[in-house]
Amino acid sequence: EIFVYVANKQKEIEELRRMEQFRREFLADVSHELKTPVFSAQGFIHTLLEGAMDDEQVRERFLVKAAKSLERLDILVKDLVSLSQLESGETTMVPEKVNMAELTAEIFERLEKIAKQRDVTLKIKPERLTSVWVLADKQRIDQVMVNLISNAIKYNNDGGKVVVLFEEDKKNFTISVRDNGPGISQEHIARIFERFYRVDKSRSRDLGGTGLGLAIVKHILNAHGTTITVMSQVGKGTNFSFKLPKG
Incomplete structure (x- = not known):
C-alpha cells in the first residue's frame, strides 16, 4: 500500500509541476503578446508629442497606426477573456x-x-x-464560423476561394470550411489549436491575428460535444470540419 501511496503522490507532484510550467509559459506568452501593441501605440504617441503633431499628414498617419495597435490590443484582451472562460468551464452552452x-x-x-x-x-x-x-449555441457557433471563415480569407492566396460545405446524415450536419490557399504542412497541423501558435508569425500579426482563434474554436466545439478536424495539403488548401446535431 505504501508503494501505491508514493506512486500516487509522485503523479500528483508531476502534474503540479506540469501545471506550473504551463502557467509560466502562458504568462510569458500573454505578456509578450500584450506588450507588442502597447509598445507600438506608445511609440507613435510619443513621436507625436515630441513634435510630429505639427505636420498634419504625419499626425494623421501616426494616429491611425496608434488606433490600429489599440484595436489589436482590444481584440487580444477579448479573446483572452473568452478563452479563459471556456477553459475554466465558466461558459455554458445554450443550445437552440x-x-x-x-x-x-x-x-x-x-x-x-x-x-x-x-x-x-x-x-x-x-x-x-x-x-x-x-442544435447549437448561436452566439458561440457564430464565433466559430467567423474565426474559420476569416482565417480562410486572410491566409488565402489573392484571387482564391472559400467554400462552406454542408453535408448531412441521419442525425448530424457536417460543416466544412475549405480554402484553396497555400495549405499547412503536417509539422504545424498538430499544434495549430494551441494558444498563440502561429504557422507564419510575422504574417499573422500583419493580418491582425491574435493566435487564439483556433484554440477558441476547439474549446467551443468541445463544449458542444463535438470536435474539429483539419486536413491540409501544401499548395492546395485546407479543410476544417465539424459535426452538429440536426435541429
Whole structure:
C-alpha cells in the first residue's frame, strides 16, 4: 500500500509541476503578446508629442497606426477573456435551433470587405441552400464560423476561394470550411489549436491575428460535444470540419 501511496503522490507532484510550467509559459506568452501593441501605440504617441503633431499628414498617419495597435490590443484582451472562460468551464452552452445556411450568409456579408480586398470568392455549397437547422449555441457557433471563415480569407492566396460545405446524415450536419490557399504542412497541423501558435508569425500579426482563434474554436466545439478536424495539403488548401446535431 505504501508503494501505491508514493506512486500516487509522485503523479500528483508531476502534474503540479506540469501545471506550473504551463502557467509560466502562458504568462510569458500573454505578456509578450500584450506588450507588442502597447509598445507600438506608445511609440507613435510619443513621436507625436515630441513634435510630429505639427505636420498634419504625419499626425494623421501616426494616429491611425496608434488606433490600429489599440484595436489589436482590444481584440487580444477579448479573446483572452473568452478563452479563459471556456477553459475554466465558466461558459455554458445554450443550445437552440440555428439555421447554419442563414448564419453563414450573414457572416459572408460581414466579411465581404476583407474578402474583396484579397479578391477572394465566398460560396455556400450546395448552392441555393436556404435551411440547415442544427442544435447549437448561436452566439458561440457564430464565433466559430467567423474565426474559420476569416482565417480562410486572410491566409488565402489573392484571387482564391472559400467554400462552406454542408453535408448531412441521419442525425448530424457536417460543416466544412475549405480554402484553396497555400495549405499547412503536417509539422504545424498538430499544434495549430494551441494558444498563440502561429504557422507564419510575422504574417499573422500583419493580418491582425491574435493566435487564439483556433484554440477558441476547439474549446467551443468541445463544449458542444463535438470536435474539429483539419486536413491540409501544401499548395492546395485546407479543410476544417465539424459535426452538429440536426435541429
